[in-house]
Amino acid sequence: MVTKNKTIHTAPSPTSMEEVLLIYQEDILSVENQIKEALSSQIGLINDVFYYILKSGGKRLRPLLLIMTSRLFNYRGTEHIILGSVMEFIHTATLLHDDVVDEASLRRGKKAARMVWGNQASILVGDYLFSRAFIEAVRLKRNEVNLLLSKTCQILSEGEILQLIYTRNFSMTEKDYLNIIEFKTASLISLACQLGGVIGGAAEGELESLSRFGLNLGVAYQMADDTLDYTAEKDLLGKTLGQDFREGKITLPILHLMLKCTPKEKSKIEEMFNQSHLPEKDLELIQDLLGDYGSIQYALDQAEVFSQKAKQELSSLPSSPHKDGLLIMADYVIARNF
Amino acid sequence: MVTKNKTIHTAPSPTSMEEVLLIYQEDILSVENQIKEALSSQIGLINDVFYYILKSGGKRLRPLLLIMTSRLFNYRGTEHIILGSVMEFIHTATLLHDDVVDEASLRRGKKAARMVWGNQASILVGDYLFSRAFIEAVRLKRNEVNLLLSKTCQILSEGEILQLIYTRNFSMTEKDYLNIIEFKTASLISLACQLGGVIGGAAEGELESLSRFGLNLGVAYQMADDTLDYTAEKDLLGKTLGQDFREGKITLPILHLMLKCTPKEKSKIEEMFNQSHLPEKDLELIQDLLGDYGSIQYALDQAEVFSQKAKQELSSLPSSPHKDGLLIMADYVIARNF
Numbered sequence: 001m002v003t004k005n006k007t008i009h010t011a012p013s014p015t016s017m018e019e020v021l022l023i024y025q026e027d028i029l030s031v032e033n034q035i036k037e038a039l040s041s042q043i044g045l046i047n048d049v050f051y052y053i054l055k056s057g058g059k060r061l062r063p064l065l066l067i068m069t070s071r072l073f074n075y076r077g078t079e080h081i082i083l084g085s086v087m088e089f090i091h092t093a094t095l096l097h098d099d100v101v102d103e104a105s106l107r108r109g110k111k112a113a114r115m116v117w118g119n120q121a122s123i124l125v126g127d128y129l130f131s132r133a134f135i136e137a138v139r140l141k142r143n144e145v146n147l148l149l150s151k152t153c154q155i156l157s158e159g160e161i162l163q164l165i166y167t168r169n170f171s172m173t174e175k176d177y178l179n180i181i182e183f184k185t186a187s188l189i190s191l192a193c194q195l196g197g198v199i200g201g202a203a204e205g206e207l208e209s210l211s212r213f214g215l216n217l218g219v220a221y222q223m224a225d226d227t228l229d230y231t232a233e234k235d236l237l238g239k240t241l242g243q244d245f246r247e248g249k250i251t252l253p254i255l256h257l258m259l260k261c262t263p264k265e266k267s268k269i270e271e272m273f274n275q276s277h278l279p280e281k282d283l284e285l286i287q288d289l290l291g292d293y294g295s296i297q298y299a300l301d302q303a304e305v306f307s308q309k310a311k312q313e314l315s316s317l318p319s320s321p322h323k324d325g326l327l328i329m330a331d332y333v334i335a336r337n338f
Numbered sequence: 339m340v341t342k343n344k345t346i347h348t349a350p351s352p353t354s355m356e357e358v359l360l361i362y363q364e365d366i367l368s369v370e371n372q373i374k375e376a377l378s379s380q381i382g383l384i385n386d387v388f389y390y391i392l393k394s395g396g397k398r399l400r401p402l403l404l405i406m407t408s409r410l411f412n413y414r415g416t417e418h419i420i421l422g423s424v425m426e427f428i429h430t431a432t433l434l435h436d437d438v439v440d441e442a443s444l445r446r447g448k449k450a451a452r453m454v455w456g457n458q459a460s461i462l463v464g465d466y467l468f469s470r471a472f473i474e475a476v477r478l479k480r481n482e483v484n485l486l487l488s489k490t491c492q493i494l495s496e497g498e499i500l501q502l503i504y505t506r507n508f509s510m511t512e513k514d515y516l517n518i519i520e521f522k523t524a525s526l527i528s529l530a531c532q533l534g535g536v537i538g539g540a541a542e543g544e545l546e547s548l549s550r551f552g553l554n555l556g557v558a559y560q561m562a563d564d565t566l567d568y569t570a571e572k573d574l575l576g577k578t579l580g581q582d583f584r585e586g587k588i589t590l591p592i593l594h595l596m597l598k599c600t601p602k603e604k605s606k607i608e609e610m611f612n613q614s615h616l617p618e619k620d621l622e623l624i625q626d627l628l629g630d631y632g633s634i635q636y637a638l639d640q641a642e643v644f645s646q647k648a649k650q651e652l653s654s655l656p657s658s659p660h661k662d663g664l665l666i667m668a669d670y671v672i673a674r675n676f
Contacts, residue, residue: 043499097465101458120439120502123461127435128495130468134488143479150472157466161381164458 069196186218407534524556
């Protein structure tokens with residue numbers, strides 16, 4: 001035991017995201033293989049739709065966090081691989097359903113699955129993946145895992161429903177926005193961190209720290225992501241610029257702008273929000289206003305605040321290369337510029 | 339054949355569906371209350387959508403079978419009430435998603451939920467209900483229940499996907515049809531019967547009998563139900579007559595008809611199947627052909643065969659009023675004429 005701990009702790013700490021990815025490369029590969037193994041449905045359409053999304057990229061952020069948090073406690077079993085695949089099943093299921101709900105045409109720079117196989121297949125394959133996630137999780141016979149997983153899935157759906165309710169609704173506050181992104185995004189990221197702790201044998205207080213680390217990191221991630229809808233290089237974003245605006249999704253930059261701009265500008269924005277089509281020049285006007293009023297910067301500053309909060313949550317945990325890796329992750333999720 | 343052995347059990351055996359409903363009335367009421375309790379979401383829209391469907395009727399067939407099969411083993415706990423609600427959560431979730439996938443306008447004689455709240459809310463509240471089902475089930479800390487539940491949810495989605503694949507596809511065989519209805523309908527009914535056995539402490543062989551009883555009963559139910567799409571009294575059906583045909587769903591009566599009719603009639607039917615609109619006179623022609631070739635009768639005969647198979651599965655179980663009730667259920671599911 002002592003020797004093992006020493007070995008782990010003498011391993012060099014990562015100093016960049018590239019090094020983090022290198023350290024956990026093997027585990028991530030095992031997760032990929034686990035996913036492929038579990039997805040050998042006799043129904044070709046299911047495999048087709050899932051592989052399409054799987055192959056279109058994605059950062060495997062949730063499996064990675066689960067692996068890293070399990071390693072914090074020197075976990076050496078195989079459950080992190082199975083649960084890593086479970087995270088990806090759930091995440092993919094939500095993407096499939098979200099794209100139908102949002103009527104999205106692009107996802108990660110490719111046609112959304114619903115544009116290739118239709119809404120019907122996207123809904124049903126999403127349902128299949130939710131079930132598949134539970135089958136894999138239940139096999140571990142860990143009641144705590146089952147309970148956390150099912151509760152998180154409920155919260156995810158509640159987040160999406162809240163987002164639907166607040167579509168084109170300017171009574172929405174920053175608190176409502178925070179609530180929505182906590183539910184629809186941060187809850188699953190928090191789950192990944194908690195599950196790593198559960199299988200690693202973390203104490204109750206440590207689990208709570210991991211849960212809050214993941215929640216804050218998830219909020220930071222989504223806040224930064226929401227700015228990209230207005231600022232990204234078109235070719236790198238992988239979806240249409242201004243897509244959130246077109247879908248009537250009010251995100252933090254817009255909330256800030258609506259508070260700061262003149263009444264006349266406010267009416268103009270509301271008007272643009274309610275029209276079915278958003279011409280390029282209108283989007284440019286929005287982008288200019290977001291710049292002029294510092295609304296993008298405000299959102300990025302808030303993302304930074306939550307990233308710092310996330311890091312703070314790890315302060316009670318002992319130093320290790322894995323903890324250093326998690327701190328790097330907290331910086332990374334707000335540093336993407338595409 | 340129904341044999342009534344009252345020597346051991348002093349409670350009288352039911353002799354009709356009305357008596358069955360009376361015997362389990364209290365438990366069904368407890369299930370209804372359990373459902374209402376679990377569904378006090380802070381998000382009003384979720385409660386609204388769910389109550390709408392809940393109040394629109396439904397036979398509570400799955401909770402009833404679960405209660406009855408648990409009673410077969412003199413079960414006296416409260417898990418049958420919780421699992422009864424789980425069955426109804428899953429069933430309602432599938433109805434919400436099915437209606438979106440089928441673009442259905444009516445359900446149980448009322449506007450489908452998607453026509454009131456939209457496809458988006460129907461998809462997301464469906465997701466919420468799936469999660470809710472798992473939360474309730476997981477709380478029982480019974481691994482066998484979790485495993486059976488998650489596997490069945492996977493099979494349900496596979497059934498819907500198979501049905502989608504075979505839409506307007508005349509290469510479909512009777513075996514394909516059987517496969518689809520086993521997956522999309524009978525599997526959940528079979529699960530209800532198995533779960534009753536699991537909590538009642540049934541032996542492995544008894545569980546297998548219950549599983550097959552439920553599967554055959556479910557197939558019989560769906561086969562009979564599929565004839566109603568062509569034969570029901572319009573006002574009693576609660577959905578549009580000929581709806582399956584309009585949606586391109588090939589059911590047993592149509593499969594039989596296509597095998598028996600002339601090549602000319604066959605082309606005519608295929609042609610009608612591929613047009614977007616089905617005029618009343620075309621539906622009447624189909625109904626006439628189904629009558630002339632005995633296709634409705636064939637499907638009803640097959641339903642009867644599966645109902646008998648279901649009853650046969652109970653022969654190894656000791657006589658009791660509950661068993662008599664289950665035998666009545668097997669007759670009831672094919673005897674509905676609306």
